[in-house]
Amino acid sequence: MHALLTHPACWLTLTLLAYLVGLSMHKRCQRSAWSHPLIIAVALLLPLLWLSGISYPQYFDSARPIHLLLAPATVALAVPLYANLAHARSMLKPLLIALVVGGLCGITSALLIGQLFGLPREALLSLAPKSVTTPIAMALSGQLGGNVSLSAAVVIVTGVIGALSASPLMRWLGIRDEAMQGFAIGLSSHGIGMTRAFQISTRVGAFSGLGMSLNGIFTSLVLPLLMMVWPL
């Protein structure tokens, strides 16, 4: 039994199966943000690991081929980034100003509020890139000395919070313009927010893709610089 549980194919298979189950449950829940396939996959795998007594490093050894694809996938984000930038032409200047304000707000509010709650340094570094798309956030967090696993979780939860709060928040603020809504949703809550934005309308979705893309670029350039001077 132990030989089977430590075989390289074992956790590779279980990881893929857990994701497929998550995917089908996500579809069954009308693609609601809280039923994100990653949340379901992790919720299925954690008890399995715990019951089998397999340590995380042992699991990771088996699942490594999947993790390895994350880097080329991050490079491939250039394709949707390029497509999304086409939407920016009509109102480039206001969008860029909103990007700087919103992007800085995403980083600094997480750091300041986190410090207020007394979070340890490693958690703060994992939180700082929380508004950008998961692969970029994980890469940044790992590079800055944060915890990559914690970052993955924190970014997904951020996306879910953004997706669930987007409509009520926009109504409360009295913002009806679809471009404004979409840009703010994508900038603050990346791909999961974008999925929600596309459910509101195609235009909200397109601008959320733009907000997500621009903040991914902005944060990956600014966060490493900011962390050189931020007192932690």
Place this chain on the structure above:
Amino acid sequence: MSNTSTPPSPPEGPTTDQVLTGFAILLACWLLGEVVSTLLPFALPGAVAGMLLLLAFCLIRRHVPKPIEAAGRGLLDHLSLLFVPAAVGLIDQGPLLSVHGPGLLATLVLSTGITMAITALTLKWLLGRRKAED
């Protein structure tokens, strides 16, 4: 599926050759990004540097080469799957989460809400001003 017989209609999707070529380009961009990131004075991850290089290339060429688009779609369609091995590492974060879990969650809720609101209000102010000038 032999290559000798002529297909009845031209294939619509990308060929596996194209996907492989695109994948090789993505990996090469990653490597190039790693080289660039060692030369930079700040901590830009290699994969992110590779992404920015590829984006710059597409912006200069004004289109995305088909092999890259084909390989990219294959990877990005199920991007969430690629986070699973890292996210399972939460299993070792129990001590942190039991102490700081509520603080973490509160930080995420507040920071995400503030970021979304500030971004939307900034745009509203800027675009409202632009309309007033017109």
